[in-house]
Amino acid sequence: MSGRLVEELTRRAALAMREVFEVDADPEVRPTNDPRFGDYQINGVLPLARRIGGNPRQLATRLLEGLDLGDMCLPPEIAGPGFINLRLDPFWVAREAGRVASDPRANISPVQAPQCVVVDFSSPNVAKRMHVGHLRSTIIGDALVRTLRFLGHRVVGDNHVGDWGTQFGILLWAWERHADQAALDADPIGELERLYKLGSEAAKADPQVADACRAELAALQAGDPERLALWKRFVAISRADAEAIYARLGVSFDTWHGESFYHERLAGVVERLCERGLARESEGAIAVFFDEDGDLGGTPLLVQKSDGAYLYATSDVATAEYRIETYAPDRIVYVVDVRQSLHFKQLFATLEALGYDQVRFEHVGFGMMLGADGRPFRTRDGGTVTLAALLEEAEERILPIVAEKWPDASEDEQRDIARRVGYGAVKYADLSQNLTTDYRFDWDKFLAAEGNTGPYLQYALVRIRSVLREYEVRVGRPFVADGAPLRLEADQERELATELLKLGDALDSAARLSRPHIVCEYLFGVARRFSPFYAACPILGAPDEGLRDSRVALAVATARTLEIGLDCLNIPLLDRM
RNA sequence: GCGCCAGUAGCUCAGCCGGAUAGAGCAACGGCCUUCUAAGCCGUAGGUCAGAGGUUCGAGUCCUCUCUGGCGCGCCA
Known part of the structure; x- marks a missing residue:
């Protein structure tokens, strides 16, 4: 098995x-x-x-x-x-559940035929602070990476940072006119945002400014040393800001190959597309055309602008080619806003036409995050909510509950609990929704420890860990699961044990379909079956020692299952809450 | 105009490649702390799966049309 x-x-x-x-x-x-x-x-x-x-x-x-x-x-x-x-067979269930308790992998072996999967996720734009619009890609991509990896696949998680596009022309233009060195030192990312806003408003209002910005970008891409130096600085500032968020979320990447990484390949891409007859000149630009019929109908994919500059489609082709050459992946998964689905359809069609048909290209599109009222998630004055502020709020909303329940704990410990629960709640809220549509972000709902929420799952695990600590106190040594078959006598025990055997299937489905909410649904089912067991079957107070140990082992198996599942989703675990 | 996605209980959502009598949570109502964390648990009630046709042993799921909502459609990413 x-x-x-x-x-x-x-x-x-x-x-x-x-x-x-x-x-x-x-x-x-x-x-x-x-x-x-x-x-x-x-x-x-x-x-x-x-x-x-x-x-x-x-x-x-x-x-x-x-x-x-x-x-x-x-x-x-x-x-x-x-x-x-x-x-x-109940005996078989009892035996397998016993093994789940004693095996660190809950008895789930790595897949027999590992695949190589590149996951393209998060991918913030340089020059802007990370905001709620970046949350879903980051959280979902990270969960997919971890799930695939647990199952034994070879995974490359790549942060395809937007570090070479139009925004730099704007930023350079604004820097030259409104640079404020002191402000840049004090609040680097804030200053970049200020400059970007200035520049983009000016460019919108005045076509001459827009032209000037494009010229700045062209000069940068042509390798002007002064502009390159500034660019490096801007990129570093953005990266530091992003890294701080990733650290709080516990998210990491294998590579940070931003768009600039592929810069030198772009001309070759356009050339090849033209040679193959896939792209041609049109209204001064160069574009790939598709059949009028079908999903791709009508609109072409632009790969070079009339001023000679390249576009993100060009960069995406180059990126795919690089990944194929470097990793020979079986799948490339793009975790990107569903509004870009037409772009990806066209991109994939182009890549297939180029002959890359051995790779499964996959766009994992997701909907927008809306406020509880169904309108775009914004601050009270209509501004964008930064990720930092979102995480801050999650922590602050949980903290009073922790302080009330654990008044004796140090402030550090209270904060630690509040962060784990708050961040976990935010992540779980995101992961537990089916991807395709927009979803409503409702603090009261997601922070509740009832219903299908992060805190509820964490709470189930906390209660188990608490029992295990109590076992150690009463028996005088930690419980060690020996892998023996469990004694499943009550309905609650049988139903829980049976559910625990389905983790492997849940992870497989989630990885195969790129749908982390399958794992959430499954874990919620586990926690929901744990509760009646916990209520109806005294664990440490079981009628005899054999049954007691069986129930402790069942609790351990449950904890193991929750731990693995939550870890794949990168939801923080904790001992008390 | 064309295309994509969605419409399932009062609300928020599941429903895996078409499978048997459509499931959760919240809210509502009724119970449960002298025992391992009550941020909890147990129970009750709640449905014309937007509508109409079609495909077949069988449709929430597939096809066609209609309605409603969200989004996307050449030099932004």
Whole structure:
């Protein structure tokens, strides 16, 4: 067993199909949605009946003759028009759950065929402070990286910083006219923002200024030493600001290859696109054109402006090529705002036309973060909310609760708890939503320790850890799970234990589909099943020592599951809250 | 105008490649601290899956159309 039940059951069922019917077909193993039908069901017999003919129930009967479920399941039952219901054998569950308790990886082995995956995420623009618009990409990308990595894939997390575009022309222009060295020393990123705002407003108001900004950019890209030196300074300032945020979030990257990194490849990209007949001149610019029909219809992808400058599409092609040459990835995942989906469709079509069809290009698009009122998330006076301010607020909102509950704790400890809970709540709020649509950010909802929230999951873990500390006090030594089968007597114990065996499937699905909320849903289910167990089954006060140790082990297995899941999501863990 | 995404309980959302009687949480109502953290737990109630057709053994899920909302459509990223 690899710790993936669906995968294992699918493998065995597919094997049986091949032996009995001599066909390759998907047995369509799914969890049931009704306990009366067992734990899993094989649905694939019905489509098979249509394909090869015959009565589905009879086919199911024949399939069962060739189906070896080992000791995993009780004897399967055929139900309805031809479903096969599988019920996990309680002894098997007890044994596997015992192993979850004793294994640091909760019994989940690394995947047999690791892939190389490049994850492009966060990617803030230089010259601006990080704000809530950057949160989702950062959090979701980080979670995908960690989940893929836990599963054994080779992952390159790349921060594709916007450090070579139009904003530098604006910034340089503004610097030359409004530079304030003292302000830059005092509040570097604030000063950059001030300059950028000045420049961009001037450029918007006056076309001549806009031209001047473009000229500045051209001079920079042409390698003017003075401008390059300034550029380096600006980039460093932005990076320091971003790093401070990443440190608070615990996010890290393998590479920081910003757009400037690919600068020298851009001319070659355009040349190659033209040679291949993919791009051509149009209204003074150079663009890749697509068929009029379909999603890409009508609008071309611009790769060179009429003034000779390159665009982000050019840079994106160069970036993909670099990644393919350097890492030979199986997948390249772009965690970027869903509003750019047309751009990515065009980009991917272009890359495929260039012959890079061995790579799965994937745009993980996500919606906007809205306020609780459904309008864009803003400060009271309508300004952009910085990430720093958001994290600050999360901490400040939690702190009084901590101070009230743990008045004896030092202020440092109270702050530490408030940060872990507050930051965790913010992250979880983001991760637990399905990606595609906008979502409402509601402090009261996300900071609550009830419902599907970060604090609720942290709280479940805290209660387990507290029990384990108490065990140590009462027994005189820490509990060590020995991997023995559990004694699952109460319904609450069985349901919890069964749920714990599904972590591997949840992580697999989340990684395969790039949807971290699958992990959230799963962990919430675990925590929700832990509560009744905790309420109904005294752990340390169990009627006998054997049952006590079994329950402690079940608690340890639960903690392990939550720890691994939360760690993949990069939600902070804690001992008390 | 064309395209993308969404519409599921009062509210916020799940529903994995089409599977059996559509699930959670919040809010509402009723209970639970003398025992391991009550930032908690248990229970009750709540549905024309936007609407209309279609595909098939079977549709919240796939197709067509309509309505509503969000977003995107050549020299920004």
